[in-house]
Amino acid sequence: MKTVAPASETTRAPTIYEVAAKANVSIKTVSRVLNGEPNVRPGVQQRVLAAVAELGYRPKMSARGLAGGRSYTLVTFLDEGLTMDHWRIGRSNPYVERLQFAGMLQCRKAGYHLLVELLDPNSPRVEQWIQSTLAALNPDGVILTPPISEDQKIIALLEQFNAPFARLSAVPSKAACLTISMDEVAAAAEATNHLIDLGHTRVGFISGGPGFASSALREQGYRAALEGRGIAFDKKLMSIGDYTFEGGKRAAAILLKEKNPPTAIFASNDEMALGAIHEASRRGLAVPRDLSVIGFDDFPAAQYSIPPLTSMRQPIDDMGVLAVKRLIENAATQRGAAMPQDRAVVPHALVVRASTCPPPRSATPRKTKA
Amino acid sequence: MKTVAPASETTRAPTIYEVAAKANVSIKTVSRVLNGEPNVRPGVQQRVLAAVAELGYRPKMSARGLAGGRSYTLVTFLDEGLTMDHWRIGRSNPYVERLQFAGMLQCRKAGYHLLVELLDPNSPRVEQWIQSTLAALNPDGVILTPPISEDQKIIALLEQFNAPFARLSAVPSKAACLTISMDEVAAAAEATNHLIDLGHTRVGFISGGPGFASSALREQGYRAALEGRGIAFDKKLMSIGDYTFEGGKRAAAILLKEKNPPTAIFASNDEMALGAIHEASRRGLAVPRDLSVIGFDDFPAAQYSIPPLTSMRQPIDDMGVLAVKRLIENAATQRGAAMPQDRAVVPHALVVRASTCPPPRSATPRKTKA
DNA sequence: ATGAAAGCGCTAACAA
DNA sequence: TTGTTAGCGCTTTCAT
Numbered sequence A, B: 001m002k003t004v005a006p007a008s009e010t011t012r013a014p015t016i017y018e019v020a021a022k023a024n025v026s027i028k029t030v031s032r033v034l035n036g037e038p039n040v041r042p043g044v045q046q047r048v049l050a051a052v053a054e055l056g057y058r059p060k061m062s063a064r065g066l067a068g069g070r071s072y073t074l075v076t077f078l079d080e081g082l083t084m085d086h087w088r089i090g091r092s093n094p095y096v097e098r099l100q101f102a103g104m105l106q107c108r109k110a111g112y113h114l115l116v117e118l119l120d121p122n123s124p125r126v127e128q129w130i131q132s133t134l135a136a137l138n139p140d141g142v143i144l145t146p147p148i149s150e151d152q153k154i155i156a157l158l159e160q161f162n163a164p165f166a167r168l169s170a171v172p173s174k175a176a177c178l179t180i181s182m183d184e185v186a187a188a189a190e191a192t193n194h195l196i197d198l199g200h201t202r203v204g205f206i207s208g209g210p211g212f213a214s215s216a217l218r219e220q221g222y223r224a225a226l227e228g229r230g231i232a233f234d235k236k237l238m239s240i241g242d243y244t245f246e247g248g249k250r251a252a253a254i255l256l257k258e259k260n261p262p263t264a265i266f267a268s269n270d271e272m273a274l275g276a277i278h279e280a281s282r283r284g285l286a287v288p289r290d291l292s293v294i295g296f297d298d299f300p301a302a303q304y305s306i307p308p309l310t311s312m313r314q315p316i317d318d319m320g321v322l323a324v325k326r327l328i329e330n331a332a333t334q335r336g337a338a339m340p341q342d343r344a345v346v347p348h349a350l351v352v353r354a355s356t357c358p359p360p361r362s363a364t365p366r367k368t369k370a
Numbered sequence C: 001a002t003g004a005a006a007g008c009g010c011t012a013a014c015a016a
Numbered sequence D: 001t002t003g004t005t006a007g008c009g010c011t012t013t014c015a016t
Helices: A016-023 A027-034 A042-055 A061-068 A080-089 A094-109 A126-137 A152-160 A184-197 A213-228 A245-257 A270-282 A316-334 B016-023 B027-034 B042-055 B061-068 B080-089 B094-109 B126-137 B152-160 B184-197 B213-228 B245-257 B270-282 B316-334
Strands: A073-079 A113-119 A141-144 A165-168 A178-181 A203-207 A238-240 A264-267 A292-297 A310-313 A342-345 A349-351 B073-079 B113-119 B141-144 B165-168 B178-181 B203-207 B238-240 B264-267 B292-297 B310-313 B342-345 B349-351
Touching: A016 A027, A016 A042, A027 A042, A061 B061, A073 A080, A073 A094, A073 A126, A073 A316, A080 A113, A094 A113, A094 A316, A113 A126, A113 B113, A126 A152, A141 A152, A141 A316, A165 A316, A178 A316, A184 A203, A184 A213, A184 A264, A184 A292, A184 A310, A184 A349, A203 A213, A203 A245, A203 A270, A238 A245, A245 A264, A245 A270, A264 A270, A270 A292, B016 B027, B016 B042, B027 B042, B073 B080, B073 B094, B073 B126, B073 B316, B080 B113, B094 B113, B094 B316, B113 B126, B126 B152, B141 B152, B141 B316, B165 B316, B178 B316, B184 B203, B184 B213, B184 B264, B184 B292, B184 B310, B184 B349, B203 B213, B203 B245, B203 B270, B238 B245, B245 B264, B245 B270, B264 B270, B270 B292, B316 B342
Parallel strands: A073 A113, A073 A141, A141 A165, A165 A178, A178 A342, A203 A238, A203 A264, A264 A292, A292 A310, B073 B113, B073 B141, B141 B165, B165 B178, B178 B342, B203 B238, B203 B264, B264 B292, B292 B310
Antiparallel strands: A310 A349, B310 B349
16 A cells, blocks of 8 residues: 655655555544644554654644644734834834744744734724734734733734734733733832942933833832832933933933933833933943943843943843743643633843943942043 | 624634625635636626625635645745854844845735744754755745855755745855845945045955855955055955954954054944944044944944944845745746746945044044044 | 636544 | 544636
């Protein structure tokens, strides 16, 4: 019963039938082995595995997807407007890059694949769009990134279509999904305390983009830290940014123009922190000698800026890995059912580099070469 | 004959049968309309389109892939070692990011999807790995990035498996594939000439990574420009880098230590240029006042460095778009056959920013505030 | 110009 | 413990 493979010039992909034939078992048994199902004797399993190895066989995703309902595919939805803006200015997008790559690596371990899709929450036809995208891709899970992870309509839609999904967001949701976040408030407080510990009492704050829940939480942490250390909150030390480099520059400029300017600035993301540093040096201020700056996110650029940026690490890699892990787990055990409502908080960490030091007129009489 | 959709609580994805029923045609006709095949009367087409819109129907990728052989998927192969190194140090990878995103956007336009796969050309089982990956994904096309786009074994394997593929590489290949590149030599010469035009005669060069064909070509362009302007090539002005920030620093240090150091440095990529700038300021040299630095690639970081980096733009976006376009075109017309051997050169452009200016002791007596 | 029937390569019931 | 038989939702022949 041996089917001689046509020795064509170009190698053809083997099918499950060829593996079954070579191992002298039925295709179902091959399927069992490949999917780790029980009820296969070790000996048979060995034969099948050997045949698989010899043929270099790998089940075709489309066939599996069609027959089994599982696509072995996860999809990340990114906010279309935001992403395209980034793209057009030619800026890199570390959040997406890290998330995507971490997710991809985790997917690989399970034979999964990760796709990226852009989603415009303001389009009049989001519903249709989501439905048809889910239908076309039939993903085993969806990862929602900010700010669409905070969009109630999107969340409701995903729930309605019964898609298992994980939200990367600091705000909880009652929807049937996994919400992954870091403790934004505590992290922001720790960042602020780092500055206070250094001796700073006039600590400026640059807030983030409206539309991002994280922004308000980071501000909340900043204020909590101040209060906890008995430092009065000063409205003049707060400036509104938008999570961009330019916004950071503008916000810093306002702060630095004050008659009694801050000796340290906590920018609620790295890009703005870099903008603040830029603005400081533009005004002849040396960082950190004259002004300490701490960021938030600890994105790649933080380590290569001048000076290297002290920052609060957002564990985006870990979040991506966790999202993927849980989604795949869910697909494997719940057969496509929605995720049970759940929440996961991933630990953050302060990364001290060279952009923070005690204030100029502080107790520490540290001299810097003028 | 109307099948009433079960008004279940969770919306279910419609199939081609439902569309056909609603439009009163056979599923084959629906298929024709969806795939733009001929022999459909306008009226019928309208009916079908209306039904599709009403149902929010989108053909399921896996079904299409299984039945038609086309997967509507393209895959990019990245060098595994290189990519993982980048990843681990927490560096961003603009080349991949831009390529990936540009490709993804182009894919979207055609209903395609772009996947990323890591490929280790040194693994003893690359062949198996490639074969099984191609079998599993059944991509309509493959995009090869440097340095694996220059790996003869990989190229041969892809050709053997009959996969249509596009190489992003400066070196030609006789293989059945599309080779996309920029004119590295001309671009490097132009970058060098920019410096010479500014009045520099002692122009240093930092070469790139061994294993990248681009490196040798850029050096070639540098030497050609020198020769073209009657400037003698000086071995002492050449330093070996490795396309990394650190490598750029080290290479610049060697150049700057010379008794008669260069007044300008052409680093053969942006990362090294940034490293060179870093090294220069570490030695108390102001860029560009004391030392002009020009990069190559024009990656995002170039515009945000201090000072903003003058660089030769590598049109990586355009290359990605072109690769995707041609691969999809091929899939649509050649039904999975390999690409005809072809070559495409994408135009480059010099982007002048603030890291280059005339040399200190040049004709231009420009004063900078000390 | 349109439709009927036959798979694509798997997984999922259901037998044995 | 294993194999048989249906489909999954499409695209292809090949009729008509």
